[in-house]
Amino acid sequence: MTTPRWIPVQLKTAEVINMESVEKVNNVSYDAGMTKVAFVEPITHGSQRSIVTTRMLYFAAIDTWRQNKDMEFTLSYWDVKFYSKKSGLYRKEGDDYKRLFEYVIHARDQVGHKKLDVVIKPRVKGMYYRSRKTGKFEKFKLPGEEGTLLFIQSSYMEWDEVLDLLRKIFERLDINTAYLAEIRADDSKITTLERHVRVSTSVESPVADTLRAFEFWLRDQPGTKVKVRQDVEEDTSEGRAYVFYKVTFKKAPVIPERFQGLAFYVKMYRIREWKTANVEDNIKHSFKVEAGVDPEWSDERVPLEYEKELTDFLDQLVISILSKAGVQRGNLLGDDHFKPEIRLEKEVQLIDFPTLQELKGAFISRVNENEQFGEVLENVLARAVLKLVTLHGWVDLKRLAQELHYSERRIREIVKMLEEIGLLVRVRTFGASMVQFRNTLLEEAVKARIEFAEKRLGMGDAIRKVREKALKRIKRRLTLLKKKLRARRVPFKFRIVAEAEVDAEHEDLVPLIETFLARVGAYLNPYLLKEWERLLESLKAQNSTSAPPG
Helix, strand or coil, X not given: CCCCCCCCCCCCCCCCCCHHHHHHHCCCCCCCCCCEEEEECCEEEEEEEEEEECCHHHHHHHHHHHHHCCEEEEECCEEEEEEEEEEEEEEEECCEEEEEEEEEEEEEECCCCCEEEEEEEEECCCEEEECCXXXXXXXXXXXXXXXXXXXXXEECCCHHHHHHHHHHHHHHHCCCHHHHHHCCCCCCEEEEEEEEEEEEHHHHHHHHHHHHHHHHHHHCCCCCEEEEXXXXXXXXXXXXXXXXXXXXXXCCCCCCHHHCCCEEEEEEEEECCCCCCCCCHHHHCEEEEEEEECCCCCCCCEEHHHHHHHHHHHHHHHHHHHHHCCCCHHHECXXXXXXXXXXXXXXXXXXXXXXXXXXXXXXXXXHHHCHHHHHHHHCHHHHHHHHHHHHHCCEEHHHHHHHHCCCHHHHHHHHHHHHHCCCEEEEEECCEEEEEECCHHHHHHHHHHHHHHHHHCCCCCHHHHXXXXXXXXXXXXXXXXXXXXXXXXXXXXXXXXXXXXCCCCHHHHHHHHXXXXXXXXXXXXXXXXXXXXXXXXXXXXXXHHHCCCC
């Protein structure tokens, strides 16, 4: 995974924290009656809807296809295709099962990037489907009354535009447009809806900071579930790569009661500097801030009748992030669909949450007041583990053990203790046990506290102390093994190891242990041999990291 350059947000530990703000942050919760703000209204990006209307529409589509077969035509500035395809449903005729067909409308805008795809599906009695498990035909249970299902996907089109274009296409296909007036709002659902604005990269950093603050604020809200993803996605069809940071959440107090069963996201994304020679300058130097419904994480779908309320909430998310970041109309950039210079403003209730600086102050306050963390600072090995995690950000237990010259079992005990007091979290991935801080703000707060303790309070470098102690332990073990070898009166060829000096620096221990294992390894029990091999691997790794560049 490649990390976008705006993430993670790094804060200087020397920044002054306003402690009055910290006290307020600890008690911040969402209040629906907060300040109202006006901003340029976002536009719809993508949407998916499942629309139910009269069953007669499906039969009208059958008649049109039988008369004209597959069709291609131009309607104003739209290129339109109409064709049939096999469905997964059947009708029983005697002892046979006859496959039903679906009918597709595929429309593309010749001017911009508007798209409309409609699949006309049957929803009538007496339908069957073939079970994947048994291969037998099973009766299809209708979710409601008979009708026609329109699965509609659109890009850069409002719902009114979708209906208007569908009416024109129906007229061209000689399908009665009155069928669109018979849409059943209760049975029709919105699967997903996306709203966005395009913003200049000149304000990318404050917007990223604000979205990060929104993420951490959500994590502190009771019962809220949050997922975060940051990555680079390559679109080979367009020769572009997109870098994005996405915060997805559900069951949050900020979500209106009507939509508590839905998951929402807010993300910022832009084109990465990758094969962008044919991209317009305004696209190269801009990014989008978008809010939408996450259908995969949602527990239900939105009835079509609540589309306006859903749109208002998505706009509220986008406008709140931009307003908190200090973005103005002059920071917005236009494209084929988004025209900020002429687009009207929309007033929403501001979702007020603490700034990133205020949140960091709150985390520092919590860390300073945590008595258990004070005890952790006194534990040199625990402090060394925390320092290594701040250095690597995302590290596995094996590497921690290697760099500190301790067994994985002992490091696992320390990590478990740090988990229990809420500092670290372990994630199993690809067979490794990875360790990281619960969030970057907590990491910054812990890092600042450790630096203060080691430099101002004179506790010293924990990593250096742990390594020095581990090397002394290694030398003692070698000495003990020498005594055991002498006591056993080993053959002459092993005496070079038994009589070797062990007061050298740790760099010199590598060839010594290699000689020891080569000549005596066969006489050690498997567990002890594995421990010595792990120790050798650890010392070699330490040598490679401490060697000067050459």
